[in-house]
Each structure stands twice: as structure tokens, then as C-alpha cells.
Amino acid sequence: MDEFDAYRYELRTEMFKALANPMRLRMLERLRDRPWCVCELAASVGVDKSVASKHLSQLKAAGLVDDERRGTLVEYRLVAPCVLDMAECAERAILAERRRRLEVLEAGREGGEAP
């Protein structure tokens, strides 16, 4: 089962690598409501179409989006919207933790660690 385990780690790593870029996160957010073509996305996030195309194929390789040709356009759609929800959820958890840490710091500064 060790080889399968390694495969799973690779798969997850690919997925997170695909998500680990602000440009790609912006594109994914645009795709939440409807499919967009490459040129729309490129214009929307402000990069060359070639850059947008490369980001999108990375997202596709990770299995996060899918594409379909419509005439001269290529439309990309979100495969698993749950991935974006999950991002929000994790973000909330992390922000809550940061807030907690700050409070602990504040309390320590004011109270002065009673014995």
C-alpha cells in the first residue's frame, strides 16, 4: 500500500500546487458562476492570453477545471466547486487561529502572567 500512498501524496501535491498561485485563484473564482473563455479570463485578471492559457492548462492537469471548444473560443469550467468552498472554510479556520494567537499575546502583555 506504500506505492499507492506515494501516489496519493503526489496527487494532492499537484492539486495544492495548482491552487498555490493568486492568478489561478482569481481565475477559479471567476469560474464559480459560469464557464469563461481564455480571452475573457486573461483580460479580467490582466495578463497575456498565453499566460492565462498556461495557468488554465495547469488547473486542468490538476483536475480542477475542464475545457470545451466552442467555435473559435475555448471555454473553461469549474469541475469541483467544493474546492472553492473548502478554501473559504480553511481560510476561516486559519484566520480564527490567528485571532486567537493575537488575543493570547495581548492578554500576556496586559495581565503579566500571574503566578
Add this chain to the structure above:
Amino acid sequence: MDEFDAYRYELRTEMFKALANPMRLRMLERLRDRPWCVCELAASVGVDKSVASKHLSQLKAAGLVDDERRGTLVEYRLVAPCVLDMAECAERAILAERRRRLEVLEAGREGGEAP
């Protein structure tokens, strides 16, 4: 609201960057059940302690783990176990999508796209 938006994208990107590495994913899995110290983790995943320490401080900066000194050891604990669950969930979604794509390919090959 645009500045806050940019901040959120940065935050998420940091989180996903922290998750986008097999070594760090392995360490996080170890932390699922109990806190581990740096030397245990380093031995468990097979890297130098300096490497393990760097990975762990990256995870900490992203808000995914927290640390506490216990004598000469430093123990790291998982802050938001939901992040690991989320990884599993996303993995399932993506694997399901890949399976679907394969089936579409197979069907296309056998059936021959009826008009």
C-alpha cells in the same frame, strides 16, 4: 474592498503553498493524532532536522500548525484538522472527475459518436 480582496488572495495562496509539498503533507498527516517534535518528524519522513524545521516554520507561518517548547524539544500540533479532511474531499472530487473523463474517452472509442 479591493485591498482586502488582495489580502485574502495572498492569505489563501500562502496556505496552499504551504500545502503544496509532499514532505509537508506527510508531516501534517503525522500530526493528525497527536503533537510531534521536530526530531521525530524529521526521522519519520527521512530528512535532516534543519529541513524539517524549515518546513514546519512554513506551515506555522501559514497558520496551519502551532508550536510549543517542552524542555529541549519543540512540539508541533495541527491547528485545523479540517484542512486535512478538505484535502481528502478535494482528492475524491478530482479522482471522480478523472474517472468520468476516462469513461467518456472509452465510450467514444467503442460507440463511435452516433450522429
Add this chain to the structure above:
DNA sequence: TCTGATGTTGCAATGTTTAGAAACATTTGT
């Protein structure tokens, strides 16, 4: 078949991430 609109790929320059070795820092127990 030619032309215009989209997309994708190859390339080179630039920036980022990673690993490991060595030096440094912190804590405990003597």
C-alpha cells in the same frame, strides 16, 4: 482558399523554492 479571431507552445530572462552542511541558540542536568 484566404482572412481574422482565438488558443497553445517554445524560448529566454527573472524570480522562487528546496536540500543539506555548518554555525549558532536554547534548554536541561551535572
Add this chain to the structure above:
DNA sequence: ACAAATGTTTCTAAACATTGCAACATCAGA
């Protein structure tokens, strides 16, 4: 104060990622 155990930081080289431009590929319509 010292020595042993554990963590962190610094440095370097190698690997990898990102960008934009130019060249190429694909499709629709005249």
C-alpha cells in the same frame, strides 16, 4: 560553568515556476 540534546538560521547550488513575446495551430465565415 559546562556538556549534551534539540531546534533554528545562514549559506550555496540546483531545480522549478512565472512572465511576455513570437511563432504556430485551429476554427468560422466570406
